[in-house]
Amino acid sequence: MSGRPSSGSSSPEREQQHGMLDHSQPCAQVVQTAQDEVNRLARINSITTITAEVLNALCNYLKSGMAEGHGVRGVTQAQLESLFRAFGDKMKICSQQHDISTHLEICKNMQSKCEDRLLDLIKIQKNAIIEQKDREQEKERCKQIEWEKFHKNINDKFAEQIALIKGKAAEGTLGMDDDDGVDTGLLKKKASMVDVLRNEKATMQQVLDESEAAIATLKRETETKTAEIRALQMEMQRLSQDEGAPATPSSPLRSPGSAPSSPRSREANKKLMETQKGLLEANKRADQAERARREAADDAEDLRQEIADLKGETRQQLEALRSEVDGAERRESLLQEDYRVVEKKLGKCNEANAKLFDELADLKGNLRVMTRVRPQLNEPDEDLEDIEMAPGELVDQLQWVGVPDERNQSTTSRNNKEAAPLNWYGQFECVFGQNATNADIFDEVKPVLGSAFNGKNATVFAYGQSGSGKTYTLGTAAVTADLEQGGLIPRSVEMLRQWIADREETWDYEVTVEFLEIFADKIYDLIAGKKEVGLVTRDVPGKKSTKARYADCSSETVTSDGMLDVELLQEVLSDGSKLRSTGSTLKNSESSRSHSVLTLRIRGTHRFQRGHDGNPRSTYGVLNLIDLAGSEKYEASGGDAARRKEGIDINISLSTLKRVIEAMANPNPKTHIPFRESTLTRMLEPCMGNGCKVIMLTMVSPLKEDNPETRNTLGFAQNATNARLQTKKAAENPNGSSASSQPPRTPTTTGKTNIPVPSSRPNSSKPSTTGSRPPPSRSATFRAPPPAPLNTTRTGDSSRPRPRGRVPRLGDDTENAFAAREPQEQQQQHGLAPAPRRFTK
Numbered sequence: 065m066s067g068r069p070s071s072g073s074s075s076p077e078r079e080q081q082h083g084m085l086d087h088s089q090p091c092a093q094v095v096q097t098a099q100d101e102v103n104r105l106a107r108i109n110s111i112t113t114i115t116a117e118v119l120n121a122l123c124n125y126l127k128s129g130m131a132e133g134h135g136v137r138g139v140t141q142a143q144l145e146s147l148f149r150a151f152g153d154k155m156k157i158c159s160q161q162h163d164i165s166t167h168l169e170i171c172k173n174m175q176s177k178c179e180d181r182l183l184d185l186i187k188i189q190k191n192a193i194i195e196q197k198d199r200e201q202e203k204e205r206c207k208q209i210e211w212e213k214f215h216k217n218i219n220d221k222f223a224e225q226i227a228l229i230k231g232k233a234a235e236g237t238l239g240m241d242d243d244d245g246v247d248t249g250l251l252k253k254k255a256s257m258v259d260v261l262r263n264e265k266a267t268m269q270q271v272l273d274e275s276e277a278a279i280a281t282l283k284r285e286t287e288t289k290t291a292e293i294r295a296l297q298m299e300m301q302r303l304s305q306d307e308g309a310p311a312t313p314s315s316p317l318r319s320p321g322s323a324p325s326s327p328r329s330r331e332a333n334k335k336l337m338e339t340q341k342g343l344l345e346a347n348k349r350a351d352q353a354e355r356a357r358r359e360a361a362d363d364a365e366d367l368r369q370e371i372a373d374l375k376g377e378t379r380q381q382l383e384a385l386r387s388e389v390d391g392a393e394r395r396e397s398l399l400q401e402d403y404r405v406v407e408k409k410l411g412k413c414n415e416a417n418a419k420l421f422d423e424l425a426d427l428k429g430n431l432r433v434m435t436r437v438r439p440q441l442n443e444p445d446e447d448l449e450d451i452e453m454a455p456g457e458l459v460d461q462l463q464w465v466g467v468p469d470e471r472n473q474s475t476t477s478r479n480n481k482e483a484a485p486l487n488w489y490g491q492f493e494c495v496f497g498q499n500a501t502n503a504d505i506f507d508e509v510k511p512v513l514g515s516a517f518n519g520k521n522a523t524v525f526a527y528g529q530s531g532s533g534k535t536y537t538l539g540t541a542a543v544t545a546d547l548e549q550g551g552l553i554p555r556s557v558e559m560l561r562q563w564i565a566d567r568e569e570t571w572d573y574e575v576t577v578e579f580l581e582i583f584a585d586k587i588y589d590l591i592a593g594k595k596e597v598g599l600v601t602r603d604v605p606g607k608k609s610t611k612a613r614y615a616d617c618s619s620e621t622v623t624s625d626g627m628l629d630v631e632l633l634q635e636v637l638s639d640g641s642k643l644r645s646t647g648s649t650l651k652n653s654e655s656s657r658s659h660s661v662l663t664l665r666i667r668g669t670h671r672f673q674r675g676h677d678g679n680p681r682s683t684y685g686v687l688n689l690i691d692l693a694g695s696e697k698y699e700a701s702g703g704d705a706a707r708r709k710e711g712i713d714i715n716i717s718l719s720t721l722k723r724v725i726e727a728m729a730n731p732n733p734k735t736h737i738p739f740r741e742s743t744l745t746r747m748l749e750p751c752m753g754n755g756c757k758v759i760m761l762t763m764v765s766p767l768k769e770d771n772p773e774t775r776n777t778l779g780f781a782q783n784a785t786n787a788r789l790q791t792k793k794a795a796e797n798p799n800g801s802s803a804s805s806q807p808p809r810t811p812t813t814t815g816k817t818n819i820p821v822p823s824s825r826p827n828s829s830k831p832s833t834t835g836s837r838p839p840p841s842r843s844a845t846f847r848a849p850p851p852a853p854l855n856t857t858r859t860g861d862s863s864r865p866r867p868r869g870r871v872p873r874l875g876d877d878t879e880n881a882f883a884a885r886e887p888q889e890q891q892q893q894h895g896l897a898p899a900p901r902r903f904t905k
C-alpha cells in the first residue's frame with residue numbers, strides 16, 4: 065500500500081474526452097487494493113485504527129495527486145468521488161462502531177464485575193456458612209458440656225424433690241404443708257425464660273426474614289439490570305447490522321475525523337451509566353443487608369440453640385415427671401383393680417352375710433328378748449354395785465341373784481319395795497351390762513335386719529321405764545349422729561345401704577319409709593306433718609289374696625338409682641322426730657310420750673331370675689323399729705291431769721303389748737294373742753305374727769330408786785324368755801312333755817325351733833358367750849345361778865293362756881304382780897331353791 069503510482073504515456077485529449085485522469089496503472093491497482101481492503105474490513109466489521117490510518121494516507125495521496133494534476137490512470141473522476149464517499153462512510157461506521165464497542169466493553173466489564181461481585185458474595189456467604197457451622201459445632205460442644213452439668217444438677221434436684229414427695233406421701237403428710245419442698249420457682253423461672261427467648265426468637269426471625277427479603281429484592285434488581293444489559297447488547301448488534309447496509313449515493317460524505325456518536329447510542333450510553341450506578345448502589349445495599357442478615361442469623365442461631373437447650377431440658381424433666389405419673393397411674397390402676405376384686409369379694413361376702421344373718425335369726429328364734437342396763441349417768445352410787453352385770457359382755461341365760469343375807473328381805477312389803485335390793489332369780493337370754501355399747505346391741509339385732517332384707521317381717525321394740533335409754537339405744541332422736549355413737553336406726557340404715565350396694569348388679573331395690581306416732585291410742589303420720597290416720601286393710605305386696613292391716617299413712621321412697629338415699633332418710637326421720645310428742649316427767653325432762661314406729665319396706669326384684677310363676681324373683685320385707693313410750697308409775701308421771709291421762713294411755717298400750725309378747729312366747733298354739741286390744745298391736749300384727757322376727761329390748765335403769773320399774777321390766781323380760789325356753793324344751797323333747805304334741809307357736813321358715821338351747825346347768829361357771837368374746841368377769845355379787853332343771857316337764861300355769869280379763873289400769877300394779885309372779889312360777893317349776901317372793905301382790 066506504500067507504492068507510489070508510476071507515470072504512463074497517454075494522450076491528454078483522450079483522457080479529457082472520457083473524463084478520466086491520465087495516471088499510471090499502478091495507481092489504479094493501489095486504489096483497487098485499498099478499496100478491497102476497506103470492503104473486507106467492512107464485511108468482518110472489525111475496522112481498527114490502523115485501517116483508518118491507511119485509508120487516510122491513501123486519501124491524502126490521491127488528493128495530492130489530483131491537486132498536482134497527475135491523475136490516476138484508468139480511474140475516472142466519478143469513480144474517485146465514489147471511492148472517497150465509500151471511504152468516508154466506512155470511516156464513519158468505523159468511528160461509530162468504535163464508540164459502541166468501547167461502551168460495550170465497559171458494560172461487559174461492569175457486567176463481569178457485577179457477576180464477580182455476586183460470585184464473591186456467594187463465596188463470602190458460603191464461607192460465612194462454613195464458619196458459622198464450625199462456630200455452631202464448637203458452641204454445641206460447649207453447650208453440651210454445660211448442659212450435661214446443668215442436667216445433672218437438675219436431675220439431682222428433681223431426685224431430691226421426688227424423694228421428698230414420696231417421703232411425704234408415705235408419711236401421709238403430702239399437701240399438708242404450704243410448702244411441700246417442691247421447687248416450683250425453678251420451673252416458673254424456666255417457663256419465663258422460655259417465654260422471653262421465644263419472643264426474642266420471633267423478633268430475630270422477623271429481622272432475618274426482612275434481610276432475606278432485601279437480598280431477594282437485590283437479586284431481582286441485579287437480574288433486571290443484567291436483562292437490561294443483554295437487551296442493550298442486542299440493540300447494539302441490531303444497530304451495527306443496520307449500519308452495515310449499503311449507503312445511499314445521496315448520503316453526505318462525512319469526514320473520517322468527525323465525532324462517531326448518534327442519539328440512540330448516547331441514550332444507550334446513558335442507560336448503561338444509570339444501570340452501572342444502580343448496580344453499585346444495589347451492591348452496597350446487598351453488602352449492608354448481608355451484614356445485617358449474618359448478625360441476625362447469628363443471634364437467631366444463638367436463641368435457637370438456647371431454646372433447643374431449654375426445650376430439651378424441659379422435655380427431659382417432663383419425661384421424668386411423666387414416667388413418675390405413669391408409674392403412679394399404673395400402681396393406682398393395679399390397686400383399683402385389686403380394690404374392685406376385693407370389693408366384689410366383699411360384696412359377695414356381705415350378700416352371703418345378709419343371708420347368714422337371716423339364717424342366724426331363724427336359729428336364734430322368732431322372738432328374742434334382750435335386756436340392757438343403762439349406765440349411771442351422774443355420780444356413781446356405790447350401793448348400786450349389786451346390779452352391775454358383766455360389763456360390755458353378752459351373756460346368755462344370766463342368772464341374777466341377790467346377796468344371801470338379803471334374801472330374807474325379799475318378802476318386803478309392797479309399800480317398801482323401793483328400798484329392797486334388787487335380787488333376781490331367773491334366766492335372761494341376753495343381757496347387756498352398763499358398759500355395753502350400741503354397736504354390741506346392733507350385732508345382736510343384725511340377724512333380724514338380714515331377715516327383713518331377705519323378705520321377712522321384723523320388729524324391734526325398745527321397752528322400759530322413762531329415762532332407761534330406749535331412744536338412746538334406737539337412735540330415733542339422733543338419726544344424723546355419726547355411726548360411732550348412733551343407735552340401731554342409723555346403723556340399720558347404713559347396713560341396708562351396704563347390702564343394697566353389694567347386690568347392685570343383680571337386684572333392684574326400692575325402700576320406702578313410714579314414720580308414725582301412736583299417742584293416746586291414735587295414729588299420727590309424722591311424714592305428713594303429724595296428721596291423724598286410721599288403719600286400712602290392703603293386699604300384701606307380692607302376695608296374692610293376702611290382706612293385712614296398714615296404717616293409712618304416707619310414705620317416702622328413699623332409694624334412687626338403685627341406691628339407698630341415706631341423707632333423705634335421715635332428713636325424713638329428723639323432721640318426723642321433731643314432731644314427736646315429748647314432755648317432761650319426773651324421770652326424764654324430755655320423755656317420749658308416745659310410741660314412735662319407723663317402718664322400712666324393702667322391695668327387691670332380681671334382674672335375671674324368675675320365679676315359678678314366670679315373674680321376676682322378688683322379695684318384700686318389712687322392718688319396724690319401735691321406740692315405745694316410757695313405762696312409768698302413776699306418781700312418776702308428775703304434772704297435771706292431762707299428763708297423768710297420757711301415762712294411763714301409755715301403760716294400757718304397753719300392758720297389752722306385754723301380754724301379746726308373752727302370749728306369743730307361750731308354746732301352746734291355742735293361746736290367744738290379744739293383738740286387737742290396742743292400736744299399736746293391731747297395727748303391728750302383720751309384723752309380729754307367724755314367721756315374723758321380733759326383738760324385745762327391755763331397758764332398765766341402774767338406780768336403786770327405779771327398782772320397782774326395773775323389777776317390772778325384768779319380770780316381763782324373764783316371762784317372755786322363760787316361755788321361749790319352754791317352747792324350745794318342748795320342741796327338743798317331743799315325747800316327754802305336754803308341749804311335745806304342741807308345735808311352737810312361731811315356727812320359723814326353716815321349720816326349726818330357733819330358741820337357743822339353754823345349758824343344762826345354767827349356773828355353770830362358764831356362761832355362754834357370743835363369738836370370740838371372753839367370758840364375763842363376774843363381780844362379787846354376780847352369783848353362779850342355781851341349776852335350772854330344764855328337762856322338767858312343763859306343767860300348770862305357765863302354759864295356760866293369759867287371762868283376758870280387765871285391761872290393767874294404772875295404779876293397780878297389775879304389771880308388777882304379773883312380772884313378779886312369772887319368775888316365781890318358773891322357778892317353782894324348775895325346782896329351784898325357794899325364790900324370793902318379793903313381788904307378790
Ligand SMILES: Nc1ncnc2c1ncn2[C@@H]1O[C@H](COP(=O)(O)OP(=O)(O)OP(=O)(O)O)[C@@H](O)[C@H]1O
Nearest residue numbers: 438439530531532533534535536652655656693694
Ligand atoms: N347407754 C347409755 N349411755 C349413755 N347415756 C345413756 C344411755 N342410755 C341412756 N342414756 C341417757 O339417758 C337419758 C335418757 O335416755 P333416753 O331418752 O334414751 O330414755 P328413754 O327411755 O327414751 O326415755 P323416755 O321413755 O322418757 O323417752 C338420755 O340423756 C340419754 O342420753
